[in-house]
Amino acid sequence: MPTIVQVAVELSLNREFDYLVPEALLEQVRLGSQVQVPFGRQTKYGYVTGFKETSDFEKLRSIKKVIGGAPLIGEKVLELARWMSDYYITPLEKTLQTLIPGAVRNKDRSFREQLMVRPAARAEKASERAALAKAFPRRSEVLESLLVEQEMLQAELIQQTRTTSATLRALEKEGYITIEKAVVGRNPHAGKQLLPTEPLPLMPEQQVAYEGICRAMDREKPGVMLLYGVTGSGKTEVYLQALAHALEKGQDAIILVPEISLTPQTVERFRSRFGDRIAVLHSHLSDGERHDEWHRLYRGDARIAIGARSALFSPLRHLGLIVVDEEHESSYKQDEAPRYSARDVAVMRGHMEHCAVVLGSATPSLESYQNTRSGKYEMMRLTVRADHRPMPIMQVVDMRTQVSEEGKTPVFSSDLVNAVRDRLVGGEQVILFLNRRGFSTSLICPACGYVAMCPDCSVSLTYHKADQELKCHLCGRQVPVPERCPNPDCRDHRFKYAGFGTQRIEEIAGKLFPHARIKRMDSDTTRRKEAYEEILGAFRSGKIDILIGTQMIAKGLHFPNVTLVGVLNADVSLHMPDFRAGEKTFQLLTQVAGRAGRGEIPGEVIVQTFTPAHAAIQAARRLDYEGFSDQELAFREELGYPPFRRMACITVRGPDECVVNDATRTLFGILGRHVTAGMRLSEPCPAPIARIKTHYRYQLMLRASSVRSLGRTLRAALAEMKWPKEVQHSLDIDPVSLL
Numbered sequence: 001m002p003t004i005v006q007v008a009v010e011l012s013l014n015r016e017f018d019y020l021v022p023e024a025l026l027e028q029v030r031l032g033s034q035v036q037v038p039f040g041r042q043t044k045y046g047y048v049t050g051f052k053e054t055s056d057f058e059k060l061r062s063i064k065k066v067i068g069g070a071p072l073i074g075e076k077v078l079e080l081a082r083w084m085s086d087y088y089i090t091p092l093e094k095t096l097q098t099l100i101p102g103a104v105r106n107k108d109r110s111f112r113e114q115l116m117v118r119p120a121a122r123a124e125k126a127s128e129r130a131a132l133a134k135a136f137p138r139r140s141e142v143l144e145s146l147l148v149e150q151e152m153l154q155a156e157l158i159q160q161t162r163t164t165s166a167t168l169r170a171l172e173k174e175g176y177i178t179i180e181k182a183v184v185g186r187n188p189h190a191g192k193q194l195l196p197t198e199p200l201p202l203m204p205e206q207q208v209a210y211e212g213i214c215r216a217m218d219r220e221k222p223g224v225m226l227l228y229g230v231t232g233s234g235k236t237e238v239y240l241q242a243l244a245h246a247l248e249k250g251q252d253a254i255i256l257v258p259e260i261s262l263t264p265q266t267v268e269r270f271r272s273r274f275g276d277r278i279a280v281l282h283s284h285l286s287d288g289e290r291h292d293e294w295h296r297l298y299r300g301d302a303r304i305a306i307g308a309r310s311a312l313f314s315p316l317r318h319l320g321l322i323v324v325d326e327e328h329e330s331s332y333k334q335d336e337a338p339r340y341s342a343r344d345v346a347v348m349r350g351h352m353e354h355c356a357v358v359l360g361s362a363t364p365s366l367e368s369y370q371n372t373r374s375g376k377y378e379m380m381r382l383t384v385r386a387d388h389r390p391m392p393i394m395q396v397v398d399m400r401t402q403v404s405e406e407g408k409t410p411v412f413s414s415d416l417v418n419a420v421r422d423r424l425v426g427g428e429q430v431i432l433f434l435n436r437r438g439f440s441t442s443l444i445c446p447a448c449g450y451v452a453m454c455p456d457c458s459v460s461l462t463y464h465k466a467d468q469e470l471k472c473h474l475c476g477r478q479v480p481v482p483e484r485c486p487n488p489d490c491r492d493h494r495f496k497y498a499g500f501g502t503q504r505i506e507e508i509a510g511k512l513f514p515h516a517r518i519k520r521m522d523s524d525t526t527r528r529k530e531a532y533e534e535i536l537g538a539f540r541s542g543k544i545d546i547l548i549g550t551q552m553i554a555k556g557l558h559f560p561n562v563t564l565v566g567v568l569n570a571d572v573s574l575h576m577p578d579f580r581a582g583e584k585t586f587q588l589l590t591q592v593a594g595r596a597g598r599g600e601i602p603g604e605v606i607v608q609t610f611t612p613a614h615a616a617i618q619a620a621r622r623l624d625y626e627g628f629s630d631q632e633l634a635f636r637e638e639l640g641y642p643p644f645r646r647m648a649c650i651t652v653r654g655p656d657e658c659v660v661n662d663a664t665r666t667l668f669g670i671l672g673r674h675v676t677a678g679m680r681l682s683e684p685c686p687a688p689i690a691r692i693k694t695h696y697r698y699q700l701m702l703r704a705s706s707v708r709s710l711g712r713t714l715r716a717a718l719a720e721m722k723w724p725k726e727v728q729h730s731l732d733i734d735p736v737s738l739l
């Protein structure tokens with residue numbers, strides 16, 4: 001009989017502690033139980049992560065209390081947490097905090113208990129009701145209202161009939177009604193009626209993919225499938241039917257969607273097929289709503305979880321299928337510890353729970369694509385659009401050949417201007433895309449060369465014309481636009497705005513197309529929660545002719561009347577200091593292009609660039625995903641980059657550059673003693689964004705042939721490293737962004 005348990009205490013120390021289980025608690029303590037334990041002089045919360053017969057420590061203290069009934073963490077999720085903690089080199093306790101939403105972990109927040117009112121025996125008899133109506137007409141009215149509904153929340157009844165709780169208590173005392181406590185789920189979708197949808201008859205390629213997924217789900221070890229389907233090929237319909245298959249088999253399922261695509265439109269597509277059997281977990285839920293949705297899954301009332309990253313950890317017990325839509329999206333990577341990739345952890349969870357995993361994308365990540373080439377994943381292709389519409393035609397405009405009347409490079413090429421005018425004449429809609437908000441990227445003094453920089457970060461300030469402010473896009477600092485050059489030796493007043501952002505596009509478009517109705521959508525115009533839906537709604541209903549936006553409009557949106565998409569500067573993402581810049585540009589162009597021509601009229605895409613010959617741009621134009629990927633993978637292999645090598649990035653930061661530099665060098669020295677043949681350790685250097693919020697940032701990059709050797713080396717070096725006080729460090733395994 002094990003009487004000793006290991007507990008991960010809420011402390012973030014990378015170890016677990018042993019505790020005794022007192023007789024009285026033996027029955028209640030289970031793997032994953034949340035417990036209260038003495039720790040030093042304090043009392044802390046923690047989770048039981050294992051049972052033991054003996055301990056290496058002599059004087060063990062006892063668990064004080066077990067919180068709640070059944071454990072919140074299932075055995076399998078605990079196993080997954082252990083794997084994550086090990087893989088991402090993050091304390092188990094910290095990992096557990098990521099796995100269980102705060103709203104669920106927090107013991108104070110329980111179900112919202114409400115009072116439910118129902119008619120009682122005396123209300124059944126007509127004679128009794130007549131007597132009541134005569135003696136107490138007001139009470140009788142209240143009762144009649146209740147009889148219509150049969151069941152109402154006390155609060156609702158009081159509000160609707162303008163009565164008081166005293167009146168209700170009187171009715172209860174006389175046996176007309178009952179008032180009882182009831183658990184009421186806060187349904188974030190309450191009050192929305194959705195028309196149920198039926199499965200569509202599948203197209204041949206969809207049918208092949210669907211059957212492949214079903215066959216995999218019936219296997220002992222289902223494995224991973226990559227659903228590579230061009231935009232509009234009907235991937236979502238395949239997911240829907242595969243999810244239905246899981247339900248038919250009595251299994252549960254998870255579908256992950258990038259946060260940015262988790263729009264009401266998307267959620268409704270799933271809810272109208274599965275109704276209340278689906279629970280939605282996204283960042284806009286209140287804590288109470290999140291708590292209730294989580295518990296609907298935990299109780300088994302809901303069988304499918306849809307959500308962003310963290311929905312992967314839904315407490316479902318009989319997982320049959322996990323779908324990761326838009327699997328290439330970098331938002332699947334968490335940008336704080338544990339820096340996990342939800343796509344990769346999904347594959348692991350699927351492996352551990354013998355459940356099928358489907359990764360879907362129109363532009364799969366090179367990691368996943370390589371896994372199909374090596375035979376680890378199964379490849380499924382959807383090559384035609386579900387509606388048989390042709391793919392949009394992409395035209396690349398070489399901006400080096402474009403000259404305006406003043407002899408400068410214009411923001412809009414003549415091709416783009418003409419194309420927009422044509423579309424407007426035909427009453428069609430246009431999307432203009434630029435992945436940079438604000439008016440201009442920087443403010444430059446032509447006299448002395450002064451550039452307005454953020455004093456705390458190593459980036460230039462962006463000019464926001466609407467607010468007449470300069471803003472730092474990293475730390476949010478805002479400063480008024482200076483009237484003269486701040487350089488004391490210059491004081492010139494002719495400022496120039498270099499580069500351009502969405503605000504400037506909006507202004508220029510207003511002049512070029514004076515009769516068009518133009519709207520801009522970026523994080524500046526959608527700060528209000530409803531603004532996003534309002535703008536999209538107006539666009540959908542044809543109240544906007546030209547929608548200008550950042551990557552917010554690049555993904556997943558479906559507007560049948562959009563026939564032209566203009567990309568104002570494809571080079572923005574191409575010149576990022578990142579070995580994935582080409583891959584990311586290809587993905588972005590393909591996704592943006594996918595917004596064009598989803599209706600009756602064929603779509604057209606115009607891409608403006610200064611590097612028209614770049615492989616990523618040419619491949620996007622030719623719709624040649626596989627050609628591009630094969631070529632890019634050859635480079636990666638030759639240069640020893642992921643997916644052929646595994647990579648870790650260590651970022652060291654602090655307020656004093658010398659201290660940060662020294663600490664990075666010290667770690668570099670220690671790592672150097674641990675690296676083995678075949679590993680590559682890069683020289684310490686300032687991060688591409690060298691300073692954020694007054695903190696200097698240095699980086700070290702380590703590459704190895706396997707994650708295991710990478711982990712071993714890092715762990716050994718970090719154990720030896722003594723960090724100076726003012727320095728912080730973060731560790732990123734399989735980084736997706738190197739800024």
Ligand code: ADP
Binds near residue numbers: 200202386
């Ligand atoms: P994807 O997710 O691959 O971008 P969608 O699932 O959004 O594609 O499908 C694009 C459009 O085609 C949607 O309007 C969808 O309703 C429609 N569609 C999908 N499958 C079929 C089908 N089998 N028959 C008819 N229409 C379909």
Ligand code: ZN
Binds near residue numbers: 456457474475477693
């Ligand atoms: Zn800043």
